Amino acid sequence: MTSAAGRTSAAGRLDRLVRQVQAQARVPAVSAAVHRADRPLWTCTAGGTGNDTALDEQTRFRIGSVTKTFTAVLVMQCRDDGLLDLDDPLRRHLDLPAHGELTVRRLLSHTAGLQREPYGDVWDTLRAPDTDQLITELDRAERVLPTGRRYHYSNLGMALLGHLVGQVRGGTWAEVLTERVLTPLGLTATTTTPGPRAATGFLVDAYSDEAHPEPPTDFGAVSPAAQLWSTATDLARWAAFLADPAALDAAGRVLAPATLDEMRWPVTVTDEAVWAGGFGLGLILVPQGERVVHVGHDGAMPGFLAGAYGRRGGEGTPGAFGAAVLGSSGTAVELLELPHRLLAAAVEHDPADIDPWRPGEPAPPDVRGLLGRWWGEGFEYVFSWHEGALRARGAGDPPGKPPAVFAPVPDQPDVFRTVSGRENGELLRLTRDSAGVVVRMHWATYRFTRRQETFDGFDFRV
Known part of the structure; x- marks a missing residue:
């Protein structure tokens, strides 16, 4: 202060x-x-x-x-x-x-x-x-x-x-x-x-x-x-x-x-x-x-x-x-x-005072499983939950670049709307397996997977 x-x-x-x-x-x-x-x-x-x-x-x-x-x-x-x-x-x-x-x-x-x-x-x-x-x-x-x-x-x-x-x-x-x-x-x-x-x-x-x-x-x-x-x-x-x-x-x-x-x-x-x-x-x-x-x-x-x-x-x-x-x-x-x-x-x-970080509410159960690192278009992204909203940032984004922020689409489970940042206005759709685990996402129609893949699905780690 x-x-x-x-x-x-x-x-x-x-x-x-x-x-x-x-x-x-x-x-x-x-x-x-x-x-x-x-x-x-x-x-x-x-x-x-x-x-x-x-x-x-x-x-x-x-x-x-x-x-x-x-x-x-x-x-x-x-x-x-x-x-x-x-x-x-x-x-x-x-x-x-x-x-x-x-x-x-x-x-x-x-x-x-x-x-x-x-x-x-x-x-x-x-x-x-x-x-x-x-x-x-x-x-x-x-x-x-x-x-x-x-x-x-x-x-x-x-x-x-x-x-x-x-x-x-x-x-x-x-x-x-x-x-x-x-x-x-x-x-x-x-x-x-x-x-x-x-x-x-x-x-x-x-x-x-x-x-x-x-x-x-x-x-x-x-x-x-x-x-x-x-x-x-x-x-x-x-x-x-x-x-x-x-x-x-x-x-x-x-x-x-x-x-x-x-x-x-x-x-x-x-x-x-x-x-x-x-x-x-x-x-x-x-x-x-x-x-x-x-x-x-x-x-x-x-x-x-x-x-x-x-x-x-x-x-x-x-x-x-x-x-x-x-x-x-x-x-x-x-x-x-x-x-x-x-x-x-x-x-x-006389810069603004720095507010201390304080723990917040946990991510909802239906969102918790998709947090972490994903790959899309050959690049790595990090999905997280902060201040009551789902967010995404490129893994290499500079600290000052605002994240993409998502809001749930009413009456459409596992569908979010990008409300600010990258791909503003576009949809994020989740795909789950039979156990309910999110295994794939589509953001602005681009496929996102847990591991880096080519556009035709080749996985470098297989």
């Missing part, structure tokens, strides 16, 4: 990382937070708001495209509630003049090929369309790539999904967001408007120390893509939810853990040559090595940058582990790497 002095030292290291980035990247204000289930919330602020309010952990910043993760969760809620299917074309739910053939899934994963922004020069005029204009001018927006060809980021696509959520729920996107996500998770500082405690956003001059305030913007009908304001404490909790929903929403009021698993599955890489990042259903996935992945999103709006990521996998990773960094400079890209650095440093210097 990490001592109190060790935890204090680890917190000091995190403080230094934040203050170093604030000073070296010249960010007027930085707010950071780390949420984890086994430690008190850690926060740090550096700089000043640029206005007459004090900078503290309650200061709000524009979070830009981190907003998309909230919209994506709303879409998945609609799917889970039977209001839509991910493979539905938009026209099934919205009356659109164009692009109605694009599917919900393609828009969520940015593989629909739709142009990045609504029609017009939004970033030049800083005037976003209202909903009527967004829909009316949709026939002037291009599909710039064939659907499914590759990753192509689209604020317009996420705006349409936000409008879809409001349509099927009978309200506005903002109303549905507050009722179905923000309130249940206690994210009271996450809002569509800045409120009285907001930092001012700046463009910091590249060749002097001048920081010029950026104009305020309202994203109108594109709000589901980038409108929200929040605090680092709220966003660290949100990132922890994206990584480990069961720890923060045990009843699944917001979203079932299995649905978050689905959202975190990579649909596409973001760079075909350098597989350093991927995209799931509304979520950015950043591999960290050693079977560790950070899941969340970055955000950028005039005068602001934000990043919120949760960490999954790896030795020392605690439950409900998320980090958020918010800054009041639109150009300090070092801010976007900082959440990843904070998560890595927290695990390195």
Whole structure:
């Protein structure tokens, strides 16, 4: 168990990382937070708001495209509630003049090929369309790539999904967001408007120390893509939810853990040559090595940058582990790497405590006889019983690789369904001899035997 002095030292290291980035990247204000289930919330602020309010952990910043993760969760809620299917074309739910053939899934994963922004020069005029204009001018927006060809980021696509959520729920996107996500998770500082405690956003001059305030913007009908304001404490909790929903929403009021698993599955890489990042259903996935992945999103709006990521996998990773960094400079890209650095440093210097192993319940009698070593496709596997479930691992699998986990198929004796890991979804069928001993198994139709055999049944030990 990490001592109190060790935890204090680890917190000091995190403080230094934040203050170093604030000073070296010249960010007027930085707010950071780390949420984890086994430690008190850690926060740090550096700089000043640029206005007459004090900078503290309650200061709000524009979070830009981190907003998309909230919209994506709303879409998945609609799917889970039977209001839509991910493979539905938009026209099934919205009356659109164009692009109605694009599917919900393609828009969520940015593989629909739709142009990045609504029609017009939004970033030049800083005037976003209202909903009527967004829909009316949709026939002037291009599909710039064939659907499914590759990753192509689209604020317009996420705006349409936000409008879809409001349509099927009978309200506005903002109303549905507050009722179905923000309130249940206690994210009271996450809002569509800045409120009285907001930092001012700046463009910091590249060749002097001048920081010029950026104009305020309202994203109108594109709000589901980038409108929200929040605090680092709220966003660290949100990132922890994206990584480990069961720890923060045990009843699944917001979203079932299995649905978050689905959202975190990579649909596409973001760079075909350098597989350093991927995209799931509304979520950015950043591999960290050693079977560790950070899941969340970055955000950028005039005068602001934000990043919120949760960490999954790896030795020392605690439950409900998320980090958020918010800054009041639109150009300090070092801010976007900082959440990843904070998560890595927290695990390195204050890893989760190691729970002691304790004896558990024995395997059921009908399973006990199949435990141990089996051979399939010429390779050796070990079947075992842990935490109330049948499991299988390749004999040569590295320690961090998750096992296959099986569940009995109701009303089918000696048949199991693979519910996670290798061959997920496939059946495992047992064959017993006249004495009831399991002598053969078929997993995903491949034969498994107690001794190594060729595919035509030659046994090397005979």
